[in-house]
Amino acid sequence: MEIKYIDIHSHLNFKEFDADRGEVIARMKEKGVATITVGTSLETSESAVALAENHDNIFACIGIHPTEIDEITGMTAHFPRQHFEELVKRPKVVAVGECGLDYGREGDIDEKSKETQKILFRQHIDFAAQHDLPIMIHTRNSAKDILEVIAEKKKEHGDKLRGNIHFFTGTPEEAQAYFDLDFTISFTGVITFARDYDAAVLAAPLDRIMSETDAPFVAPLPYRGKRNEPTYVIEVVKKIAEIKGVEEETAAQEILKNAVAKWNLVW
Ligand SMILES: [Zn+2]
Numbered sequence: 001m002e003i004k005y006i007d008i009h010s011h012l013n014f015k016e017f018d019a020d021r022g023e024v025i026a027r028m029k030e031k032g033v034a035t036i037t038v039g040t041s042l043e044t045s046e047s048a049v050a051l052a053e054n055h056d057n058i059f060a061c062i063g064i065h066p067t068e069i070d071e072i073t074g075m076t077a078h079f080p081r082q083h084f085e086e087l088v089k090r091p092k093v094v095a096v097g098e099c100g101l102d103y104g105r106e107g108d109i110d111e112k113s114k115e116t117q118k119i120l121f122r123q124h125i126d127f128a129a130q131h132d133l134p135i136m137i138h139t140r141n142s143a144k145d146i147l148e149v150i151a152e153k154k155k156e157h158g159d160k161l162r163g164n165i166h167f168f169t170g171t172p173e174e175a176q177a178y179f180d181l182d183f184t185i186s187f188t189g190v191i192t193f194a195r196d197y198d199a200a201v202l203a204a205p206l207d208r209i210m211s212e213t214d215a216p217f218v219a220p221l222p223y224r225g226k227r228n229e230p231t232y233v234i235e236v237v238k239k240i241a242e243i244k245g246v247e248e249e250t251a252a253q254e255i256l257k258n259a260v261a262k263w264n265l266v267w
Pocket residue numbers: 009010011038098214
């Protein structure tokens with residue numbers, strides 16, 4: 001199939017798609033959309049890989065989301081290394097994550113929880129560097145610490161440490177700090193209905209930007225409030241093009257080209 005758009009972060013493996021996943025994937029194929037489907041636990045990492053292996057236009061990312069820590073081990077960071085060593089050998093695995101730091105709505109979680117999350121985050125970074133894979137980072141009210149951990153780990157891993165800040169909602173300055181560390185940023189459907197990120201979209205060079213949906217969450221206009229799906233990434237690309245004042249086709253081609261290179265996508 002011809003791929004024209006890329007949604008670099010979806011959870012097509014989640015239960016929200018159990019009833020009609022085949023139809024969702026058929027729509028992707030019809031519109032030329034590919035996606036990286038992202039694990040947030042051991043279980044959903046496995047289901048992401050299984051799904052990717054059944055479809056040319058689906059790739060997988062394996063990791064433990066920082067908010068999963070509680071559920072898994074009751075505040076002890078646990079990285080399922082042995083399982084992941086097995087999973088990472090599968091050819092459709094293109095990245096490690098989503099991993100990172102989630103300091104909650106107010107950014108006011110306690111220091112011990114922050115430290116536990118940092119341990120798990122560093123384990124993902126080391127694992128990704130060992131396997132020479134990019135990482136998919138989740139950050140919520142934690143940009144300062146994310147930048148600090150990446151900068152510290154850069155000294156150890158050099159160019160092998162690279163990746164993307166998913167669901168970027170920061171300032172142009174914050175975006176630049178990530179670019180300086182060899183990271184890209186991805187925008188979601190939020191940019192279709194909130195004007196707060198136009199400055200960041202405008203300032204970021206096209207070769208540093210990725211498009212994503214984070215489906216089933218946060219559908220873009222005109223689907224706002226409904227379940228999101230990878231095909232809706234077309235609306236995100238349209239908006240990026242509009243904000244930057246470039247042709248939609250140019251934006252789509254550039255973004256796809258970047259993604260293919262950075263995530264080493266082959267289909
Ligand atoms: Zn996600």
